[in-house]
Amino acid sequence: MIRVNEHYAKLQSSYLFSEIAKRVKTYQAEHPAKKVIRLGIGDVTEPLPAACIAALHTAVDEMAARASFRGYGPEQGYDFLRQAIAQNDYQARGAQIDADEVFVSDGSKCDTANIQELFADKVTIAIPDPVYPVYVDTNVMAGRTGKAGKGRYKGLVYLDSTIENGFVPALPEQPVDLIYLCFPNNPTGATATREQLAAWVRYAQANKALILFDAAYEAFIRDPALPHSIYEIEGARDVAIEFRSFSKTAGFTGTRCAFTVVPKSVMAYTKKGEAVALHPLWNRRHTTKFNGVSYPIQRAAEAVYSPEGKAQTCALVDFYLGNAALIRSTLADLGFAMTGGENSPYIWVNVGKDSWKFFDKLLKRAQVVTTPGAGFGRCGQGFIRISAFNSRENVEEAMQRLRKVLK
Secondary structure, three states, X not given: OOOOOHHHHHOOOOOHHHHHHHHHHHHHHHOOOOOOEEOOOOOOOOOOOHHHHHHHHHHHHHXXXXXXXXXXXXXXXXXXXXXXXXXXXXXXXXXXXXXXXXXXXXXXXXXXXXXXXXXXXXXXEEEEEOOOHHHHHHHHHOOOOOOEEOOEEOOEEEEEOOOOOOOOOOOOOOOOOEEEEEOOOOOOOOOOOHHHXXXXXXXXXXXXXXEEEEOOOHHHOOOOOOOOOHHHOOOHHHOEEEEEEOHHHHOOOOOXXXXXXXXXXXXXXXXXXXXXXXXXXXXXXXXXXXXXXOHHHHHHHHHHHOHHHHHHHHHHHHHHHHHHHHHHHHHHHOOOEEEEOOOOOEEXXXXXXXXXXXXXXHHHHHOEEOEEHHHHOHHHOOEEEEEOOOOHHHHHHHHHHHHHHHO
């Protein structure tokens, strides 16, 4: 008989954002005349940069002529985009990443989920708390955890991220094999210094561990002292894989383009302790299970690195950071403590009470959608995440509503 993957039964309730969507849909059905403003899910609202649109149109026109038509492209991505990424995102910052170490994909969510296929079932995994749910849920689905109890899964090593440590977790007290890190952090908006990342790199070197580094929000870093990539840290090439996305950088949430960097020097190990390069393994997985991002979308992504694209993308990110500054100012006036919103599009607010109850309060009394911190882990209880991704008009209106409800 055909058997089901019973590890799915261990997943706690529904996916966080699905639960939020369900509650919002129910509220809107009951109150159709109420205008709901969404500051929950991290989806962008502003148009793509003009340089990307121009490149997209040109590439679409190429597809209309036999001489310039493109069929299947390389699964790893076209060389023109991989070269642009390597030169602008890494080499320009002193990180020695080559173009053939870049793998273009349709989203960091997919890549951070799929990368775990390369690793053995029994590896010990360190997960920050609070954390982006995909890191945890995909390992549950793969059978690397026990059942959940009191909001945590047996078999995972949780790294508490709290007010006391500035939401940058301390190193594990025991050896672990696989480490998930995300900076600027989703959901807390916290950032990590060079010294803090260097400590993680040294830990990974000492324990033959691997860091999975999610840098999807690096474009929001405005502090020149902060690293944008883990590869700016000496030795990271040997112990880290990095994930990035054009979704929040240039508004590609609906057009889908991202990339993962797997250096040729990064290793994992067999039972006997023999080193195995992960680059060819990810290349095999990528070519077997992925057919590549479309040519027009990759041309649009390439345009992000043109002089016009850089200026327009920077202005787009600055726009959302302006929203974040407005949110921070409003909440500070209302007496709330928070982190994020300065080098990150997320504001992590200490509400001092049950996250889901506070979420429901803002939805029902202010018609403003946020994200309950408890959905990101045990340490998220008592917090909400507010996203700066919306129009300025909507953010201003939402803040006016919060002033009335929370004053």
